Amino acid sequence: MDNSLLDFEKPINELEDKLQDMKELASRNNVDVSEAVVELEKRIQDLKVSTFENLTRWQRVQLSRHADRPYTLDYIYEITDDFIELHGDRNFADDKAMVGGFGTINGQTFMMIGQQKGRNTKQRQMRNFGMANPEGYRKALRLMKLAEKFNKPIITFIDTPGAFPGLEAEERGQGEAIARNLKEMFMLKVPVICVIIGEGASGGALGIGIGDSVLMLENTWYSVISPESCSSILWRSWEYKEQAAEALRLTAEDMTSFGLVDRIVDEPLGGAHTDPRTTAKTVKEVILDEFEKLNALNPHERINLRIEKFSNMGVFQEPVSK
Template identity: 60%
Template sequence: MQYLDFEQPIAELEGKIEELKELSNVSDGVLDKEIQSLKKRVDKLRESIFSNLTRWQRVQLARHPDRPYTLDYIYKITENFVELHGDRYHADDKAIVGGLATIDGQSVMIIGHQKGRDTNSRKYRNFGMANPEGYRKAHRLMKLAEKFDIPIITLLDTPGAFPGLEAEERGQAEAIAKNLKMMAMLKVPFVTIVIGEGASGGAIGIGMGNEVYMMENTWYSVISPESCSSILWKTWDYKEQAAAVLKLTAVDLEELDVIDGVIPEPMGGAHRDHDEAAAALKKQILQSLKRLKKLKPEKLIEQRIDKYAAMGEWKVVK
């Protein structure tokens, strides 16, 4: 288990527990009482730390390398998943995965960003940063779902769309813009969930759902804290202050009516218990689909357009 800097007090106590467990194995359980006492201290300490997280600390949790990614959730909450590949124009972008599946017998098209666990897989997945062909693949799969009247689920987890020259040459902005226009007019139920990082157009390029949710320790913003800091202060050193003023956490965005709700995570973060995190995600998806399936296609479109048009605050200055 990898510990973040603010989790070091927990790491120290859990290290002592492991040491005592090893000693207990050769002392016929003499230390069991002490081990149980330390476990209670760890639980209280974890609850204290995680009930007072800063926005930057939640950003760190969203990026935890052990956190479940899109394919982890897909294999835990769906049955009969069949991955579909390619955009039929250029290539198959490995940073976005998607395909047909069922969730408790309900057919869905599930699409999401995919990161890697080690150096090779991170390179293979381009660190979850999609190229234009990734957004065009998502476009193809969403239209296929609409054709067969299948609800769409998207899982967002990206530090942003790939910013390379080759991506711009192949029409990165056009691909995302075309997706936004298409998603606004989809005639099927559409649920979006931020499962990690939700950065800028790279995230919303597959995320204009009728209902949008965020896992508890995730972030969703037009820009990352580091990039915001580099623009405003010409250095990454102020990333914590940038995170604070961006109001990018799930609680912030629920208060701003940007999202529809927050999905709870296991104490300590989703990486602590993949099964519990997946169960919470599945529960929300099924609840949302139950509501949205009652709406006619024209109502789904109207609701989606009204939802995004109502975001933000403004006033007319005469």
């Protein structure tokens, strides 16, 4: 059995293996098992639907971290006709956890920026598990300003467990780098579309998350803290991560209901990793649809709407004096 399978995927995988064995046996022995195959295929489909339509919040967090889930560069190379990666923050270093460059979709050039994770141990170390240092956020801002200079729209792909919390990152101004990105992104004159494709954790996600249109794939999460970290703070243990995920209300549906995200992007049944190409095609269509609407506005309108949207987020109460 595939080691990358999640617990709730295993019953489906067992039936799929059984189906494959049945087909191979029928082929070798020249036996007609078409009725049994149809019946088993229906059982598999029904189980998939019942499983993935009733996922808990923690299960969606697990799906967002699936080892086979497409990452930023997978989407970029799939949806663009060409892509030229740009490097460095022109100040300290080139952060491999943050990638970006110009790419063309249906004749329109976009600046594409996002966090990039690794597939194996060596890649994960090089990409620092998708956790950017300050130079990563400064590179992202440099590329955004470059896009603004040439009047090119911006797409950001968000997928990070958080900004790198190491001592050296703090010494180089991690907080300042993210804060500057927040300020500058509000004032960008070009359309900005943000897509959460996996994990959207804390300021690490928000550092490239200020956009005119903020999208979330169906099985992703967006929160100020991960369920594990929340559990360790509240219960002094990671064992309560499932309860923490429920309390945080961090799924795409939750974020949309709170008005923090503008649109949910559907994934294939079973998650983006089951059919990355179809997922990328859907992401491409939604991006182009959002861009068409945003491009119809003038820069002044877009900036005002962007500021208004984020200013209206959250709830507060003022105490009534007696």
